[in-house]
Amino acid sequence: MSKTYKVAIIGCGGIANGKHMPSLKKLANVEMVAFCDIELQKAEEAKAKFGSADAKVYTNYKEVLKDATIDIIHVCTPNDSHAEITIAALEGDKHVMCEKPMAKTAADARLMVEAAKRTGKKLTVGYNNRFRSDSQYLKQVCEDGTLGEVYMAKAHAIRRRAVPTWGVFLDEEKQGGGPLIDIGTHALDLTMWMMDNYEPHVVLGTSYHKLGQRENAANAWGPWDPAKFKVEDSAFGMIVMKNGATIMLESSWALNTTQVGEAMCTLSGTEGGADMWNGLTINGEKYSRLYEQKIEFNAGGVAFYDGEAENAPDLEMKLWIDAIEQDKDPVVTPEQACVVSEILEAVYESARTGKAIYFE
Known part of the structure; x- marks a missing residue:
């Protein structure tokens, strides 16, 4: 039996609802167990529609990262917070898919690449096209x-x-x-x-x-x-x-x-x-x-x-989870997204x- 990956969504706005959560929901080996948004109602609505029976909701992403059972974080927040959340998640022993663009600044993008290399966790960016x-x-x-x-x-x-x-x-x-x-x-x-x-x-x-x-x-x-x-x-x-x-x-x-x-x-x-x-x-x-x-x-x-x-x-999410399960590079590598x-x-x-x- 393959592992069931526990995923947390940070940022429950348009891109999370339009792309990430519907496609993750279709994967048999994925369970969305945590939803975080600065607007609690958005997190609660996401949980009701996409979450597991015991999924939790948060308004502070730092609380999400304390859950050692979570394997993967999807960062779907405004550009200026991509680097901060992604680096913290990688250092918290989580794999990360961050929405595009990788970061607000090139310097932040480079820090994200360095964090992925340092931690050995997988990082990809949501270039779904x-x-x-x-x-x-x-x-x-x-x-x-x-x-x-x-x-x-x-x-x-x-x-x-x-x-x-x-x-x-x-x-x-x-x-x-x-x-x-x-x-x-x-x-x-x-x-x-x-x-x-x-x-x-x-x-x-x-x-x-x-x-x-x-x-x-x-x-x-x-x-x-x-x-x-x-x-x-x-x-x-x-x-x-x-x-x-x-x-x-x-x-x-x-x-x-x-x-x-x-x-x-x-x-x-x-x-x-x-x-x-x-x-x-x-x-x-x-x-x-x-x-x-x-x-x-x-x-x-x-x-x-x-x-x-x-x-x-759907293909983007499937291949992302496959990369984690098979321990191979994601289709979109952090080095490519950084350039x-x-x-x-x-x-x-x-x-x-x-x-x-x-x-x-």
């Missing part, structure tokens, strides 16, 4: 050499008008930034994972706060409050890697454009290319002719049956100073 069907397929394409050497890539995280108006998304102190650190982080992680390239050389970035002060603005979740909009509404970066490859990173919550899409990448290699703009398309040259190949992910094809779509969060945070911070610093940021 790696686990989509199209992402999993494209990763295989990259690994089998179909694209050759990928030397030009674009990381896309563009919304036309979709500024999150709830929680702390607009609070720079708690989040560390706006769309770049919120959704740009997903696109950059996905792109670098496909390229298997984590050695940046230089970063040049720009950020803008051009639309955030508009009253009664059109927005997917209703008008934002300009007085609370303290972060950028768009940010862009050019990253040159040590091997000469280039990544163009684009992110926005509000931008006057009709070409929108997030957590996507475009890859250009010596043997072929790929993009996710209209589903996953592979392109290349064969027998002196250019071709485009659209990859089909619809599992249907039978009358009255559309197939069962693979759920990325993403370092690049994001370099984009912000370059935008602030007007200078290129070089990595040693």
Whole structure:
């Protein structure tokens, strides 16, 4: 019989309810035994919906870490508390999945990597877009050499008008930034994972706060409050890697454009290319002719049956628990996530100073 892993959820807000807890609930070898939130009602509601019969609720994460029976901690709090809670949990002999981005600052992210190495516990970061069907397929394409050497890539995280108006998304102190650190982080992680390239050389970035002060603005979740909009509404970066490859990173919550899409990448290699703009398309040259190949992910094809779509969060949680059970590296390693945070911070610093940021 395999071990049943006891999991505690710290932060019972939107991402915990939307991703972590529903997917963990489906795993036979996982039991959610503790729920912590600064708002007690949120913790109690999470326990009622997802918890074991004897699950406990807390408002202070430090009390959760005192329970020696807990194996795994999921950190689903605002960005500014990721490092503090994660490091304490690792030092408390717990494995940790921390929501993205890894931390508010690159320095904190590095401390998290060091804590994982020091304690020998497993640490991963919630970059769930790696686990989509199209992402999993494209990763295989990259690994089998179909694209050759990928030397030009674009990381896309563009919304036309979709500024999150709830929680702390607009609070720079708690989040560390706006769309770049919120959704740009997903696109950059996905792109670098496909390229298997984590050695940046230089970063040049720009950020803008051009639309955030508009009253009664059109927005997917209703008008934002300009007085609370303290972060950028768009940010862009050019990253040159040590091997000469280039990544163009684009992110926005509000931008006057009709070409929108997030957590996507475009890859250009010596043997072929790929993009996710209209589903996953592979392109290349064969027998002196250019071709485009659209990859089909619809599992249907039978009358009255559309197939069962693979759920990325479900796969993410399954493979995370498998990594612990089989004592292997998680799909998202802390070292990879740390480089993403370092690049994001370099984009912000370059935008602030007007200078290129070089990595040693």
